[in-house]
Amino acid sequence: MSSLRAWMRLARSLPLPRTMAAMPCRFKYTQHQGVKGIRNRKSFYEAQMQAGQGDEEEGDMEQKEQGSPELTDMRFLDDRAYDEVAGGAMRITRDTASSQQVLILQPYVKWAAKRQNSPNSDVRPEDQLAEASALVHSLPNWQVAKALKVPLESLEKKTLFGSGKLMELKALVADLRQERHLTCLFVSKGTLSFAQKRFLEAEFRLPVMDRYSVVIQILRLHATSAEARLQVAMAELPYIWAQAKDASVTQTRRQGYALTDLQKEILRTRERKLRAELDRVRRQRQLLRQKRKQQNYPIVAVVGYTNAGKTSLIKALTVEDALQPRNQLFATLDVTAHAGCLPCNLEVIYMDTVGFMSDLPTGLFECFVATLEDAMLADVIVHVQDLSHPCHAAQRSHVEATLRSLAFNVAGGDSTASQLPPIIDVYNKCDLVSSIPEAASDAAAVHRISARSQTGLEHLLEDIEQQILTSTGRRKLQMRVPNGGPEMAWLYKNAAVVETIADEENPERLMMHVVISQRTLDQFKREFLR
CATH class of the missing domain: 3.40.50.11060 (GTPase HflX, N-terminal domain)
Structure with missing residues (x-):
């Protein structure tokens, strides 16, 4: 016993290593049910971490009480x-x-x-x-x-x-x-x-x-x-x-x-x-x-192989100067929302997503399912493909297979509920190829564009508009309303107004061409057509 006490005095007199000196607390032994030498059930590693977080515990509680939406420590x-x-x-x-x-x-x-x-x-x-x-x-x-x-x-x-x-x-x-x-x-x-x-x-x-x-x-x-x-x-x-x-x-x-x-x-x-x-x-x-x-904002998810030009396409469609596309693999990791407008003046949200890559376990991308859910639950998916890449066909197949797998996981393994939204195929970087590959030339329903030179975007926007109207149940209608009346202001606020022309039969009224959903149309009827 005396030798043990001498050893403990010697150990206390020695300087601690750097890693041990940085620890906020020292591990202690506690008595448990009358038996000496039993360790505390709280693990050494967790005790270390919690001791380091103890100083800011009160501040964290104040943040939680205020309902801060930020992530925790x-x-x-x-x-x-x-x-x-x-x-x-x-x-x-x-x-x-x-x-x-x-x-x-x-x-x-x-x-x-x-x-x-x-x-x-x-x-x-x-x-x-x-x-x-x-x-x-x-x-x-x-x-x-x-x-x-x-x-x-x-x-x-x-x-x-x-x-x-x-x-x-x-x-x-x-x-x-x-x-x-x-x-x-x-x-x-x-x-x-x-x-x-x-x-x-x-x-x-x-x-x-x-x-x-x-x-x-x-x-x-x-x-x-x-x-x-x-x-x-x-x-x-x-x-x-x-x-x-x-x-x-x-x-x-x-x-x-x-x-x-x-x-x-x-x-x-x-x-x-x-x-x-x-x-x-x-x-x-x-x-x-x-x-x-x-x-009631329609959602358009933009997906594709890494470095296919997804961010460049969103920048071309939204004319958002803050977007800075980079010619790098996995340049985008966050799913970000960007507001755009269709030819019918309907406002939509484009979701930029993380790119996929082949010869990697699917589990790597399943960790991004928290953000990829926005793509799986969108109204329309735009699949951007790099037409100038020699493995264009293989990349397309890989992305399609990954989307099906992610949709299955988002649906909780229910094959009946794992249906993907309508997919629009887009061949990007057409300005970098001299001739269209045979596999790409056979696909008549595919849009061939260049996001950098902004060519081919008009037909793509028209297709996105048609798919959005179909998937969301919106319709294009002509409505005769009083000029300057509350009906006109209500439609501008709650629907997408394509154009407004004067009524030839009655100058006190206007013909409004609008894009409106059935639910919004029912609200208009309850408000003004009693």
Whole structure:
């Protein structure tokens, strides 16, 4: 006992490490049911976080009492302990300013018979490699040291590459280390298993990233609003859990990576808080949709593959100078609303959405379902497609399949209620192609436009107008009302007035051409046609 007391006095006299000194409170043992040494049931990690939040608890309560619509405290997103776990699983960091020299390897199945069963079987390896290079170029200070295709017999092999190809790649990595100071290896595959990633890192002695990791790094960079940061943080967790599960399939062959109890607790606590905040975001968006529905504004959702020109199209349709489109992948992460006007003077709201990308798990985009619900519940969907892209047809198929999957999830798994709104196909960037591809030329109902040069927009607006009138039950009517009377003012306020002309038979009356819904028309009748 005396030696234990001496050891405790010595421990108290030693300076605390930096990480421990930063902790707001010290872990304590408590007596429980007469037994000494039993820990408090509140976890060490949660006690740390709650102690840090205690100083502002009164201010938070005042905000909640006032009914502030802002999101709650977001400090739990900036957690160093979680960053260590995420960095170990995904090889990502919040510091994107550091320079990176990346070797891109695009694996593909070389046998056509086996390739039919693989994802993106209709996409050429050259196009996949170009998309992988575009992902790297989307990050500042990241440069492509070299990019090459690697034919394989299967993408599921534990070592991924054969022994001969592995020797070639190791020699290439050694040369690039000297020439370009290579710092990272990017294997352009949706997700690498834990075994594949650890094997490649041991062979090449470099951090290895897959498409999921690189996309998360881009999303972290472009997530500026609190809502986008929540959704990106939620998208990271399934990958980390999958890597940890893959690492612990067999206890005898574990390769040195396993989550400790504290790390698992960190992930569970973070996931619980993220789900609570995202549920709050979802409820707020439901209230916004209800307000828009009460105001009777039609909704046009603009969706498409990433960098297809969705924001550029909305800017061309709304003439909104505040919109600044960027030629980057995943430049838009927030679903934003923009007011526009149709040729019939009917005001509509265009919803800008996050872009999709192939060869990524659907779960990545399901984390954005809180904002993508606005697209699924819109009156009309405008599907923007990059006609100048060589994989235009494959991108179109991927977006359509993702929309069906999201609609099924929004409907709660009910196949009968997962019907999509009417979809208008738009081929953008027609000014960048000299000739229309055969697959695109066969589609007569598709609009071919250029959002940048603003060509082809008139027919597109007419089609949007017709679809909106059909889906919302609005009609175009001619109404004879007194000139300058209350009826005229009421229609200007509650309906879309296309034009007003004088009545040739009675100069005291006007002929008003209006677009009006049945509910609004019934209100007009009750008000003025008693």
